[in-house]
Amino acid sequence: MKNNIKYLAVLALGLFACEPEFDNPIDESGTYTSGSADFSTFVAVGNSLTAGFMDGTVFRSGQQNSFPNIMAQQFEFAGGGTFTQPSYDDDVNDAGGFLLGGVPLPGFDTRLVIDASEGGPENLNVTPTMEVSNLQATAYNNMGVPGAKSFHLGAPGYGNIANLAIGAANPYYVRHATEPNATVIGDAVSLNPTFFTLWIGNNDILSYATSGGVGVDQTGNPNVLSYGFNDITDPGVFAFTYQGLVDALTANGAKGIVATLPDVTSIPYFTTVPYNPIPMDAATAAFVNNGYASYNGGLQFAAGNGLITAEEAAQRTISFSAGQNAVVIVDEDLTDLTGFGIPSYRQATIDDLLVLPSSGIIGEEVNNDPTQINGVSVPLANNWVLTATEIQTVRDARTAYNNAIVSIATANDLAVIDMAAVLEELVSGLRTADGQIYTNNYFDGSSDALSTAVFSLDGVHPNARGYAIIADQFIQIINEKYGANVPRVTAGYYPGVTVVPSN
Amino acid sequence: MKKLLLVLTIAFSASVMYAGGYRVGVQGHKQLAMGHTGVAVVTSAESAFFNPAGLVYLDGELNVSLGAAVVMSNTVYQNREFGYSSEADNPIGTPFYAYGSYKINDWLSAGLAVYTPYGSRVEWPTDWEGSHLVNEIELSAIFVQPTLAIKLSDKFSIGGGPIYVTGAVNFNRNLSRSLADEAGNRSNVTIDASGINAWGYSVGAMFRPTEDITLGFNYRSKIDMDVERGDGTADFENLPGALAGSFPDGDFTSSLPLPAELTFGAAFKPSEKWLVAFDYTRTFWDAYKSLDVQFFNAAGLSRNPRNYKNSSIYKIGAQYEATQKVIVRAGFYYDESPIRDGFFAPETPRPDSVNFTAGFSYNLNSKWAIDASVLYVHSNEVNNSYDSFVEAGQRLSFGGDYKSNALVAGIGVSYKL
Structure with missing residues (x-):
């Protein structure tokens, strides 16, 4: 039995040696330093x-x-x-x-x-x-x-x-x-x-x-x-x-x-909603375009009378077609033609950014009127778009x-x-x-x-x-x-x- | 008595480990003490494991060896770049063995071997930095091997037998690096299966050209532990409410190979009281390609590539009959890791190791002996990583410094009639 006790003693020593130790443990002081900075406060x-x-x-x-x-x-x-x-x-x-x-x-x-x-x-x-x-x-x-x-x-x-x-x-x-x-x-x-x-x-x-x-x-x-x-x-x-x-x-x-x-x-907030989130078939596009016919006509009138350039008229002309379509927006940086009954509308381009909350209203009906659709027949107000x-x-x-x-x-x-x-x-x-x-x-x-x-x-x-x-x-x-x-x-x-x- | 202590001290100072992957080399205290050599050693019923062909050369009509050991292993982890440090406080493992051999006649012996060559218990702190790979794992397998040994001549014998394996696995890990329920408890899964059965075999041959020299060969086949549907349970915990419905508890399928092992070696007696043995073992770890777990809910197939490589173990051991009653033993082996760089997963953190063994037998009388051994497993610090964890389509790396060691100590008895 005596030798068994000795055996146990040696075993205990072995146990003690059992904890592995890194050569360079990271909890050693000096592993991490603040350099010339002082992080104390x-x-x-x-x-x-x-x-x-x-x-x-x-x-x-x-x-x-x-x-x-x-x-x-x-x-x-x-x-x-x-x-x-x-x-x-x-x-x-x-x-x-x-x-x-x-x-x-x-x-x-x-x-x-x-x-x-x-x-x-x-x-x-x-x-x-x-x-x-x-x-x-x-x-x-x-x-x-x-x-x-x-x-x-x-x-x-x-x-x-x-x-x-x-x-x-x-x-x-x-x-x-x-x-x-x-x-x-x-x-x-x-x-x-x-x-x-x-x-x-x-x-x-x-x-x-x-x-x-x-x-x-x-x-x-x-x-x-x-x-x-x-x-x-x-x-x-x-x-x-x-x-x-x-x-x-x-x-x-x-x-x-x-x-x-x-x-x-x-x-x-600006990159999630694309400028052209509106899918449309040809028939719907024709219907919507019809709604903007007088606005587009007004632009041609304004351009013909030198109120706006031909480029601005083109920029403002609203045209939907089959496929993905850009939303219609209000842009206050356009030439103000409201005196002629022509509002400041245009379709968004890839250079405009729609804000994230606009995803909740684009395509929604206004006042439960199926012909009044936000971003389509109802232009998005200034606050929905960063031009x-x-x-x-x-x-x-x-x-x-x-x-x-x-x-x-x-x-x-x-x-x-x-x-x-x-x-x-x-x-x-x-x-x-x-x-x-x-x-x-x-x-x-x-x-x-x-x-x-x-x-x-x-x-x-x-x-x-x-x-x-x-x-x-x-x-x-x-x-x-x-x-x-x-x-x-x-x-x-x-x-x-x-x-x-x-x- | 004094002499005994001296001998013991020497034996322990010549220290010994276990083997790569999830192999646990504790298959007999006599042989473990000799660096786990034994394919060419004939001293006890332990040969039923090391080389069944040797059973037929044993003295006595009936030989029995029983033993158990405790495995205390520790692994520490740190990552200097991110300031992470962790320690796997692994529960104590208890491999055991029971061997019996009966000499039916001069040329035929029958035996039965029960042993536990594979197992792993690794327990990292829950939710540690590697918890998406493993929190804890417990693997165990019991081998039961009926054995026959046939003496073809005084110089040559063969032996072998079928192996029946029953195994169990319990494995917990977090579902991802960040998913948690509403209270912040990390989402995790535990797979548990027991009573997984499989078959294999062991064959050996032994050649004794002279009285003092023995050569041996042993091959143990690969055994695939397949978990079929219904064998086990997959328990998903702490899912956020919105996902819980997609991750119901259920069963799973998986497969874990217990690789084939080929050993050959030699033993010789330089003098009456000394025995020296050398073994070389090749383990065919390349069978362990991937730990894939198929779940039957939104978790789907979890692929965990392992790509282990075949590895070698080089062993040397000696025994010395110090007195009539005491035999002391010591040994050493070098155990190559089967793990390739970039596949170092923390559930089996086994780098290359050097292993020191020692032990003794104390003969109580002509029939009974007590066998004891210790094994110290030392690994150098390694810096490695597991680079095959996939998150959102990207392969991610988790790594750092690992260091592990283990101490195995055990005791058993031998009986000879």
């Missing part, structure tokens, strides 16, 4: 894209996959500290959306989901539980405020609940502004960041674009108080504002990364903003991530390290799209998987600029669209 400043907004709102589980929160988890490998985000504990149904005084706040609906029984996106059919007036009065590491334009970040009162009624406050910021007259940038700087991300300016052009160019291009007008919600911010105002934000964030020597603005016309002219207006503003961003970042020796290039890559197919290819396609209902869609159902914002791609892109640039070694992110592990059986 990381603050993210921006808009909805920073907040983790997706499917039309910020909801509890979605916020966990905001790109700065994903980055912060990777920063933990390289000296990163705690990263706090505004509390969504009160989002009981994980649905997003706001109540104000117990009543649902218009424009702040629950998140979009795919209703499998209907086949399309719908707001999740539950009542929001988050009350805007439950003030948290806390500065968080994630200072992304959905809806914020560049100049909002420094605007006192943007978080004052009393200003909600007059549209001068933002309910997202109201919930956590440290005091009624606090500013977003002031709250961010109060955390003494050692490292920051700044991605702002998207909304300075986006709302103009998503509204189909309904707003005004305010280039040359520095008075932001005169701006409407859908207007384009003056590039001079943008540059001045941006300089102030960067000055504030770098005041204590913090390093950081700023992001340029992608071409909003590449997002699914080629309006697209150029957006691009010009974006180019000016991006020039300001890059030059201010360069002057402050900050890293710059070219989000415009990232989105362009998505348009042609962005290949991640694991071999998957992601595109800017809207969720098409296929099982493949369950695994690969990176835009959320609002057509504007990424979903969790898309934010993971963004976090990975940010990390790559940070590693390069600051000589850091922060581990990368695999987007494929992050969730995509939510599909419910019924709603």
Whole structure:
């Protein structure tokens, strides 16, 4: 028996030796480094894209996959500290959306989901539980405020609940502004960041674009108080504002990364609905053409009298034929002939972009009248289409903003991530390290799209998987600029669209 | 007693592993202790496995060997680029064997062998980064082999018998890299089947040119473990409500080959108390082309290419009769991995390994002996990947550093009449 005991002792030694050890385990200190950066207090400043907004709102589980929160988890490998985000504990149904005084706040609906029984996106059919007036009065590491334009970040009162009624406050910021007259940038700087991300300016052009160019291009007008919600911010105002934000964030020597603005016309909100979505047979085409005969005749009259050029007459002439047909739209940039009883109609071309919500009305009857069809006999109003002219207006503003961003970042020796290039890559197919290819396609209902869609159902914002791609892109640039070694992110592990059986 | 301890210490310092893929080489403590050699060794009923032809040369009319072992294996994984690290905390495996041989007359012996040459238990943390490939797997197979051995002359014998296999599989993995139910629980499937039956055979030959030299040959056939409809269950869990109706639980079909193995070797006695053996084993792993599982719902056919290659095991072992009562053994073998680069799937994370074995027999009396052995399996760290997981039409790579080792320890008894 004695030798058996010895045997067991040797066995125990063997067991001890049984844990395999890597030659260079990654949990060894020094594997991951922050280089010349310091991630101990990381603050993210921006808009909805920073907040983790997706499917039309910020909801509890979605916020966990905001790109700065994903980055912060990777920063933990390289000296990163705690990263706090505004509390969504009160989002009981994980649905997003706001109540104000117990009543649902218009424009702040629950998140979009795919209703499998209907086949399309719908707001999740539950009542929001988050009350805007439950003030948290806390500065968080994630200072992304959905809806914020560049100049909002420094605007006192943007978080004052009393200003909600007059549209001068933002309910997202109201919930956590440290005091009624606090500013977003002031709250961010109060955390003494050692490292920051700044991605702002998207909304300075986006709302103009998503509204189909309904707003005004305010280039040359520095008075932001005169701006409407859908207007384009003056590039001079943008540059001045941006300089102030960067000055504030770098005041204590913090390093950081700023992001340029992608071409909003590449997002699914504009690329999903084709300009020619109307199938037609020859008989129907003839019938519809007959309806536009007097309009077309009027154009010839106008051209014959030199009111418009022959080219414009041709551009405006409406003609349907068998096959796929372009929708008829109202275009306010056409020569105004309404004085002659000739409306500003034309058919869309491949250079026009129809907004995502137009898919819900194109081809629908108006007032249950089978001869009144949206996009055919009833032209689509200005708000459903971003025309080629309006697209150029957006691009010009974006180019000016991006020039300001890059030059201010360069002057402050900050890293710059070219989000415009990232989105362009998505348009042609962005290949991640694991071999998957992601595109800017809207969720098409296929099982493949369950695994690969990176835009959320609002057509504007990424979903969790898309934010993971963004976090990975940010990390790559940070590693390069600051000589850091922060581990990368695999987007494929992050969730995509939510599909419910019924709603 | 002192001498015994000394011998034991030496035996253990000459350390020994198990084999590639899902092969578990623990088919007898006497032979395992000698580097799992044995095709040319005649010491006990363990020959029923190693070479049935040897049974006819055993001393005594009745030989019985029984034993079991515990397999403690660990695999660690890390991916430096993404900061992933995981450890497979594998449940203890318990291979066993039971061999009996009866000498009917001078030229004919009959035997029965029951053993467990294939098995695998790998348990990764649930929902780990490779969970779309495997969360956990348990494979087991029991071989039952009635055996006859015929002495053609004092120098030459043959033996063999049919093999009846009964096997079981339990395998869980997530359905994709991201799919989850409404509460965020990852969608997964468990396939479970037991009582899967199949037949094969083992044949061997032994040549003893002199008193001190033995040559042996053994071939064990490939056995396909086919799961037919109704044999097992496929249990789909945590599907989101909108998809649950397309993924009802049901049955599945699949096939897993237990590859053929060819071994030849030699043993010789340099002196009265010493025995040295060399074996070479070729395992025909190329039979393992793909682990395909056919489901009968929206999951359809799951194709998981393996493309294993044939591999070799080089073994050496020795035994020494230290005292009248104690025989000590030690051995070593080198086991090539059958896994090609780019096919390194975490459900059988077996790189090339070096294996150290040791053990002893203690003769209680002229009839009974206790046999014990240990095996230490060491693999170098490898950096490899599995590149054949398909998501949305794209082949994806999952890889990183893997390192594994295993310790096998077991005890058994031998009886000789």
